[in-house]
Amino acid sequence: MNGWSLDETFILSVILILVSSMTSSSMVEEEHYIWYFLISTFYLLLLRKTAQSLCAVRFQSSFFTQNGQSREGYFRMCFVFLLLTSGRVLRGWHQGGVNWTSLPDISKWLEQAGSQYVKSLQLISAFLVISIGLFALFSIESKGKCFQMVRLSFLISGLLVLLHITKYQDYTFSSTNYGATLLVQIIYAILGVATIGTVVALPWVIPFSTSKICPTDNTISPLFLSIHEKFPLVELRDSLYVIGWAFVLCWCLLQLLLQQPINTTPILLLLLQILAGTLYFARSGTHHKEWVEIAAFYYLGMAGHFALGNTNTLATIDVAGAFIGISSHSTLLSGILMFIITYASPMFILLSLVMYISMKNMAHLVIPEKAGPGDHLMMMLGFSCLVPLVINSILLTAYTVVLLLMQNHLFVWSVFSPKYLYVCATAVCTYIGVFIVAATGFYAYFVLVMRKQKPYSC
Numbered sequence: 001m002n003g004w005s006l007d008e009t010f011i012l013s014v015i016l017i018l019v020s021s022m023t024s025s026s027m028v029e030e031e032h033y034i035w036y037f038l039i040s041t042f043y044l045l046l047l048r049k050t051a052q053s054l055c056a057v058r059f060q061s062s063f064f065t066q067n068g069q070s071r072e073g074y075f076r077m078c079f080v081f082l083l084l085t086s087g088r089v090l091r092g093w094h095q096g097g098v099n100w101t102s103l104p105d106i107s108k109w110l111e112q113a114g115s116q117y118v119k120s121l122q123l124i125s126a127f128l129v130i131s132i133g134l135f136a137l138f139s140i141e142s143k144g145k146c147f148q149m150v151r152l153s154f155l156i157s158g159l160l161v162l163l164h165i166t167k168y169q170d171y172t173f174s175s176t177n178y179g180a181t182l183l184v185q186i187i188y189a190i191l192g193v194a195t196i197g198t199v200v201a202l203p204w205v206i207p208f209s210t211s212k213i214c215p216t217d218n219t220i221s222p223l224f225l226s227i228h229e230k231f232p233l234v235e236l237r238d239s240l241y242v243i244g245w246a247f248v249l250c251w252c253l254l255q256l257l258l259q260q261p262i263n264t265t266p267i268l269l270l271l272l273q274i275l276a277g278t279l280y281f282a283r284s285g286t287h288h289k290e291w292v293e294i295a296a297f298y299y300l301g302m303a304g305h306f307a308l309g310n311t312n313t314l315a316t317i318d319v320a321g322a323f324i325g326i327s328s329h330s331t332l333l334s335g336i337l338m339f340i341i342t343y344a345s346p347m348f349i350l351l352s353l354v355m356y357i358s359m360k361n362m363a364h365l366v367i368p369e370k371a372g373p374g375d376h377l378m379m380m381l382g383f384s385c386l387v388p389l390v391i392n393s394i395l396l397t398a399y400t401v402v403l404l405l406m407q408n409h410l411f412v413w414s415v416f417s418p419k420y421l422y423v424c425a426t427a428v429c430t431y432i433g434v435f436i437v438a439a440t441g442f443y444a445y446f447v448l449v450m451r452k453q454k455p456y457s458c
Contacts, residue, residue, distance in 0.1 A: 007045050007288060011295045014038050015391065019398040023406075025415045029098040029313075032306035036091045039303040042296055043087060046280070047080045049288075072283055079280040086269040086276075090307035093266055097311060107262045107309075115170070118261055125264040126165055126256050129271055130158035133249035140242065146198075146205045150242065153194030154249050160187050161253050169261055184257060184325030191250050198246040199440055203239050203447035233376065237358045239444045244355025247436075248274070251348055258321045258341050263308055270304045270345055274352045282359040290360070294387040297349050297356070304345030312419045317342055343429040350433025353384045354440055381441045385434045392430040399423045 021027040021034055054073040095105040110118050137151050160183060168180040248271070255267045277300065281293045310316055322338035340347070357380055399420060406416050 005049075007042070007049065008292055010042060010045055011292050014042075014295075014299060015394055018395060022395075022399050022402045022419075025409070025411045026099075028415050028419050029311075030100075031312055031419075032096045032303075035299070035303040035306055036087075039299050040084070040087055040091075042299065043080055043083045047077065047084070050076045050080060076280050076283055079276040079283075082276040083273055083280075086272050087303070090266055090269050090273075090304065093307055094309040096306055096309060096316070098313065110262065122165060122169070122261045122264040123162075125268040126162060129252050129256065129264075129268050130161065130249075132271060132275070133245065133252060134158060136245050137242075137249070142207070144205060144207070146201055147242070150194060150198050150202075150246065153190055153197075154246070154253075157187055157190045157194065157253055158249075160190070161256050164257065165261075178327075181325055181327050185327075187253070187257065188325055191253060195246050195250040199243055199443070202242055203444040204451070206235055206239050206242075206448075208235055208452070233380075235448050236380075236441075236445050239358075239448065240354050240441065241358035243440055243444065244352065244358055247351040247354055248348075251344075251351055254340060255344050255348075258324055258337060259308070259344065260318060260321065266304070266308055267344070270307075270348060273300060273304070274349065278352065278356050278359055281356070290383045291387050293356075294353070294383050295391060297353065298346075298388050298391055301346040301349030304348070305343065308345060310342060312415070312422055314418050314421070339425070339429075343425065346426065346429050347433050350388065350430065350437060353433075353437050357381065357384055357437075357441065377441065377445050381438060385438050388430050388434055392427050396423055396427050 017034065017038065021031070027034065050073055054077075089106070093106045095101055095103045095108070110121065134151070134155060137147075137154060140147060164180065164183050164187070168177075168183070252267060252271060256264060259267060274297075277297060281288060309318075317338065318341050319338065321341045322334040324337065326333050326337070403412075403416055403420050406412055409416060
């Protein structure tokens with residue numbers, strides 16, 4: 001393993017651990033403990049690596065260089081502590097699995113304390129989620145009409161979601177009367193138009209300038225500047241930053257509507273984890289390989305999947321939320337909403353990769369001078385699309401073999417078959433998320449290249 005760092009070895013070991021655990025019915029039933037343990041261990045490895053880099057800076061750098069690098073190191077350490085703290089709260093929110101569901105957890109304590117506590121925490125969490133997303137959009141310096149429309153659309157959607165929570169949502173379920181259904185349908189329409197409109201229109205109207213929308217450190221090499229004269233990489237990052245926030249805020253608002261009220265706080269904690277992880281990796285430069293960072297996000301999404309109360313049994317699927325905003329019975333629409341609720345965390349992570357791509361430092365890209373547009377695009381999108389597909393393909397293939405070997409097992413129908421349905425659905429979720437990320441990047445890039453070669457007046 002000479003030349004391999006500890007975090008790279010651990011990321012690959014996670015796949016081996018997961019494949020091995022699939023052969024045990026008890027490990028399948030209590031899979032959430034594996035994910036909690038693995039993701040917490042990875043956070044501790046990040047903390048260790050950050051502490052090592054701080055020690056190295058103190059001994060090797062001059063005073064002025066040391067001061068700046070130490071500040072960055074302390075920021076990264078704060079992000080790791082935020083990841084550890086929010087991860088611990090998520091772990092204790094729901095007691096999932098099969099054998100220990102009767103043990104106390106945070107959600108049971110809140111429900112036993114009274115509905116007013118659940119309602120108050122739901123309102124506070126929803127307000128914080130909406131405030132974080134709107135703060136990111138309103139902190140963008142550009143004052144173009146497109147940006148104003150994006151901000152206004154999500155502001156209206158956020159206010160309508162808060163109105164729905166205060167007026168129609170009980171602490172256990174949402175109202176299904178006409179007023180509540182109409183309000184949710186209006187929210188669906190505004191969110192759909194705002195998100196799709198942002199993806200389609202923003203690359204056409206974003207200005208070509210030296211100012212940057214993305215707030216992270218952009219250490220740009222001379223080679224990168226020469227490449228940018230031909231290809232709009234800076235404008236692409238700015239477009240993906242705004243589109244990424246549109247994806248994240250749209251998904252959060254959907255989950256605030258569809259999830260059980262007790263799950264509003266886990267949505268907030270997942271958002272904080274995504275932001276902390278993205279900022280940590282954006283500030284870490286080349287301390288971690290990019291495939292390690294993408295794999296870590298994928299693992300975070302799976303841990304969040306179980307933190308929202310999901311298990312490998314079909315009984316924990318939230319069927320009630322699949323009818324919110326539907327005025328008449330529709331198997332297709334209810335199935336889509338059920339899929340959105342069940343796979344809230346994995347899809348959340350995949351959609352946030354658009355924002356991660358925009359905030360990742362470009363200095364590490366080694367791009368040949370004679371490279372074409374496709375080469376530049378693949379350098380930016382390659383790992384973000386391939387790593388989730390590879391991990392998912394390995395797990396899907398391994399569990400297919402396990403299921404064939406366990407076809408005569410006593411628990412083949414009660415344990416292994418439902419798990420296989422979840423694995424297949426996770427594959428569908430991964431394909432959809434990766435397609436959205438790839439399509440968004442390709443569309444924005446080629447629109448900007450076309451505008452760069454033939455100036456477009458807007």
